[in-house]
Amino acid sequence: MHLISVDRVGASVEGRTLFSDVSFGLSSEHRVGLVGPNGSGKTTLLRILAGERAPDEGQVVARGGMRTGMLAQDPLLPDVPALDAVLEADPTARPDEGERLLAALRVDPAQLTSQMSGGQRRRVDLARTLLPPSDLLILDEPTNHLDVDTIDWLEDELRRRTGAVVLVTHDRYVLERVTDRMLDLVPPSAHREGTVVWHEGSYSSLLQARVERAATEQRATARANNLLRKEVAWLQRGPKARSSKPKFRTEQVEVLRAAASGDEDARPLELGTGRRRLGNDVFELRGVSLRRGDVQVLDGVDLGIGPGERVGIVGPNGAGKSTLLHVLAGRLPVDGGEVKVGTTVQLGLYEQSAGAGLDGSRTVLDSVLDVATHVPLANGETLPAHRLAERFGFDGQLQRTPIGLLSGGERRRVALLHLLVAAPNVLLLDEPTNDLDLDTLAVLEDHLDGFAGTLVVASHDRFTLDRLTDRTIAVARGRLTEHLDWDGHRAAANTTASGSGPARGGPNRDNRERQAARKRVRQLETRVATLTGRRDELHDAMITAATDPDRLRALQAELDQVTTELASAEEAWLELAVDLDG
Incomplete structure (x- = not known):
């Protein structure tokens, strides 16, 4: 059953555009995860869906009589016992249902909300949100202040629930197990406005789609690098060669340089530990x-x-x-x-x-x-x-x-x-x-x-x-x-x-040995990744040096050494991994 349509919606905060031209629809069977960087507008989009905030552009059309429940990050609760605060959200609900929710969330039903910590108040508000039936349930960081056992319970509760669910959470297991569609909020950059991409599939499939897009961009970067080398070489040939269309050639180099820059920050770093080496006692x-x-x-x-x-x-x-x-x-x-x-x-x-x-x-x-x-x-x-x-x-x-x-x-x-x-x-x-x-x-x-x-x-x-x-x-x-x-x-x-x-x-001794083995496995995994990357770089370099015999021989010698070290590291990793699994 169709619930809500979002048509070319945009939103701004204090003059800064968060996103624009966002369109999608929600139906009763949808379980949607909303992801995006801090400050990109996730909470703003949730409030627009809940009808708590009007979009700055576009429109949102909801089905008549649609029941919406929303968990916000900052709960506003009456100063009453927890159970009364929960039942206030649905006067037709049985008290034992409110007690069930509070027990699962580990909240004393008789405790006054004014005497609670921020985390306890947040759990009371979650119970208030889950108690009434809803056609659209919107949850903004529902796992905050929950321990891992309670998060397991929440997953089961959401899977059993009828109606659409839209949630923002940093818990990737919840996203993977509860949602089957994703809204990927892409923040604005120098080259594009912020927008939201609808993805049919789980969080892991969204990550795979990102990897595939990155691979496509990497291939484009490689092509740009090849062209850049040719253009720079042309510019360096001297004044005579540059006398024809120099402005076009110079501008072309700058365009290619930007396209070829890639994203060096995508590579993870191995952080050091300062000047002092850690001793045997911690x-x-x-x-x-x-x-x-x-x-x-x-x-x-x-x-x-x-x-x-x-x-x-x-x-x-x-x-x-x-x-x-x-x-x-x-x-x-x-x-x-x-x-x-x-x-x-x-x-x-x-x-x-x-x-x-x-x-x-x-x-x-x-x-x-x-x-x-x-x-x-x-x-x-x-x-x-x-x-x-x-x-x-x-x-x-x-x-x-x-x-x-x-x-x-x-x-x-x-x-x-x-x-x-x-x-x-x-x-x-x-x-x-x-x-x-x-x-x-x-x-x-x-x-x-x-x-x-x-x-x-x-x-x-x-x-x-x-x-x-x-x-x-x-x-x-x-x-x-x-x-x-x-x-x-x-x-x-x-x-x-x-x-x-x-x-x-x-x-104990067995645990120490297993921990040492796991540490060695991690070291070997890092070593295998480094050697694999160097092997691929050498393959590319050999293609470029195909007409330079001396350079080619040096590259081949290094490649042989890297290949031997890689095979040794992979074999050692496999032996340790099998022992640990056994």
Whole structure:
């Protein structure tokens, strides 16, 4: 059943055009994910669909009597008990249905909304949005402030629900499992206006389509490079050769130079760890206890984290994930036990409030340069700080923008830049994916993939945990339970409510060996990718040098060496991968 038509719609904010000439239609069977960078207009488009904001151009026509529900990012709730606030959204609903939603979202139905944290109020608002039946359900970041178990529940709830769904989320697993169509919001650039591209298919198929478009553009770039070489050679032949149509030839070179520039920032970096090499000791907790109010957050726990380890911290909201990170960082004194931090540790802590304390009068670039002018890379080279800022979505104009004018997500990106340019050798990240768009998440994960130090991540984002961590520590009831990965944690949680016991003294010998093997696998994967890229470059160079025998022989010798090293790396990778899977 057709629900709504969007015809040539455009929107602007404070004189800046977000998107224009956007057209698509929604039907009752559609499950749509809306993706795009921070500040590109996703929330604005959702509000237009919900009828809360009129478009600046074009029109939106909705079916008469259509019921619309919308979850906004900033909830406005009455000062009443949670259950009353939920039932207020649908007076015809049974109270037990409101209780079911609040129980699944882990909210006390009797607690006053005025006494709740921001995350609890957000969950109450989600229950209010899900309670009434709707023809069109619009959700703006519904997974914010939800732990991973509750996100699983939300996925099931949305799959069972009838009617159309349009959602914005940074959780890629939710996008993949709940949606079957995508709206890809492409921000404006120097060459085009912002628009929205409708894609029939899942989020992963959208990514594949982007890859195919990039491959097409790469082929066009290669052709432009060939033409550019010829044009530059023509210009360099001398005044006589340039006497005919010199202006046209010069302009042609500039056009080709722009087309051939490509996107060097698409290549991930391997971040270095500053001047100090990380020693054998990083973190060790022995019998650590900590009480916050009436809650025993940590109860005699042991934990060891070594150099180069990549650890994910999971657990329900309020279980103590942030507390554990602050204990490791030395920000919280403990009631009992011992916390040892290695003498070579240079710590970088990214908190959930990151971005809130930044000086709003400083520009993005000045703020980053206050920390460092260059970022060390793993290969010994450095990258100018402004280039790293570009990779995280801050182009020249945004780099000159005062931080006070940025959105919340953009401020968190600045805080991330502060952390990365400081080049710590140990990173503690507390919910780093909150308020970041999917493109920024991909850039961050690419960079952290190659991080040579120790990484500890507390997150509800299962994709991030799967990609970046090798070891999972679950925090619950004052105890730490260790698993090899998130799936292991879920399996244990389904087997017993109390877990398998604390993670004492760090990983056992088998776990240490498996962690070392996984680290070696990652190193080999990076090596294989590097060698493969060099092999392809040599093939291209040999084609260009076909008439130069000396150059050709040198290239062939290097190619033989690269091919041998590549075969060796692939064989070693295969052996380790088979052992780990076994």
